[in-house]
Amino acid sequence: MLGCADFAWRKAVPALLQAPELELAAVASRSLEKAEKFATTFGGDPLAGYERLIERRDIDAVYVPLPPSLHEGWVLKALEAGKHVFVEKPFSLTAASARRMVEAARSRGRFLMEDFAFRHHGQTAGAREMIGRGDLGEIRVLRASFGYPPPAPANIRYDRSLGGGALLDCGVYCAQAALLFLGQGLKAVGVHLRQDQAKGVDVSGAAMLASPSGQVAQLAFGFEHFYQCEVALWGSQGKLTLERAFTPLPDQEAVVWLERQGRREERRFPAENQYVSIFQHFARTAVSGKDFEAEYARILEQAVCVEAIQKGALP
Numbered sequence: 001m002l003g004c005a006d007f008a009w010r011k012a013v014p015a016l017l018q019a020p021e022l023e024l025a026a027v028a029s030r031s032l033e034k035a036e037k038f039a040t041t042f043g044g045d046p047l048a049g050y051e052r053l054i055e056r057r058d059i060d061a062v063y064v065p066l067p068p069s070l071h072e073g074w075v076l077k078a079l080e081a082g083k084h085v086f087v088e089k090p091f092s093l094t095a096a097s098a099r100r101m102v103e104a105a106r107s108r109g110r111f112l113m114e115d116f117a118f119r120h121h122g123q124t125a126g127a128r129e130m131i132g133r134g135d136l137g138e139i140r141v142l143r144a145s146f147g148y149p150p151p152a153p154a155n156i157r158y159d160r161s162l163g164g165g166a167l168l169d170c171g172v173y174c175a176q177a178a179l180l181f182l183g184q185g186l187k188a189v190g191v192h193l194r195q196d197q198a199k200g201v202d203v204s205g206a207a208m209l210a211s212p213s214g215q216v217a218q219l220a221f222g223f224e225h226f227y228q229c230e231v232a233l234w235g236s237q238g239k240l241t242l243e244r245a246f247t248p249l250p251d252q253e254a255v256v257w258l259e260r261q262g263r264r265e266e267r268r269f270p271a272e273n274q275y276v277s278i279f280q281h282f283a284r285t286a287v288s289g290k291d292f293e294a295e296y297a298r299i300l301e302q303a304v305c306v307e308a309i310q311k312g313a314l315p
């Protein structure tokens with residue numbers, strides 16, 4: 001792991017340790033003291049400096065929970081050293097940057113994956129199954145929202161040079177939901193990003209996307225809100241709502257609601273730690289050497305979609 005990130009402390013590494021396919025070999029930090037503290041809690045060798053981890057030959061894969069603007073540099077170094085790489089969202093700042101990383105992974109035969117854990121939760125698979133068998137009729141509209149209260153003032157999300165801002169932090173989940181449920185070819189037809197002039201980043205936003213066949217996605221996101229996390233799909237015959245679509249709790253059943261002809265039914269999916277599930281998927285795919293292209297294509301579609309939203313918001 002490169003960098004003792006807050007998310008790694010709270011969620012990712014506790015999950016990684018539950019995945020039998022993975023072992024935490026080493027933790028690198030800019031500060032040896034931080035690495036030692038992390039390693040004392042979770043294990044692995046503490047290392048001062050990311051290069052020292054990349055050059056270790058006994059390491060098969062690198063987890064990159066660094067600020068977004070640092071992803072590309074370290075991902076390329078890890079790939080050059082022959083590692084598979086698991087990268088936090090947002091994968092890249094631009095579509096061109098995503099292409100460079102995917103090309104490097106492809107040419108070295110290494111697996112590269114972005115951490116959108118909700119895609120690997122049974123709730124998401126269940127919703128897709130319900131849609132696939134026509135429970136909602138034809139899908140017309142997707143509404144996705146993800147918002148939370150303001151982070152601390154020194155947080156990386158307020159630093160433009162580190163890849164901060166609400167679109168890259170939480171808007172990307174809404175874009176990923178639109179691509180997952182509506183498919184490729186979405187165009188940004190309306191965007192607004194609310195800038196905090198003092199901080200120099202977008203702190204909230206909304207976007208409307210349209211598919212070639214006329215389906216519409218309405219996205220709302222930000223970190224100046226009370227907690228909000230939901231995906232709703234409206235079809236010609238019914239509506240499906242995923243509560244906590246991006247953050248289902250690991251110890252509670254996930255609940256989705258299906259509304260049809262005036263009736264509202266509850267569907268429940270077993271409790272699952274989605275971070276364990278995605279780490280397992282990453283490890284198994286890397287070891288199998290197969291199906292890398294599906295994730296590369298998904299990474300690129302996502303990067304193109306997010307860039308279209310960014311461009312749509314330009315004055």
Ligand SMILES: NC(=O)c1ccc[n+]([C@@H]2O[C@H](COP(=O)([O-])OP(=O)(O)OC[C@H]3O[C@@H](n4cnc5c(N)ncnc54)[C@H](OP(=O)(O)O)[C@@H]3O)[C@@H](O)[C@H]2O)c1
Binds near residue numbers: 004090156
């Ligand atoms: N998948 C999810 O559900 C989820 C949830 C939250 C966050 N994330 C993602 O995880 C990544 C990290 O987010 P976070 O909130 O955990 O951030 P964070 O606590 O600020 O951690 C980032 C780490 O990067 C390292 N770093 C290297 N250069 C840095 C610099 N110039 N400034 C600040 N840190 C620097 C630091 O580690 P050292 O000092 O130890 O080197 C720091 O601890 C982001 O990409 C974020 O979007 C994902």
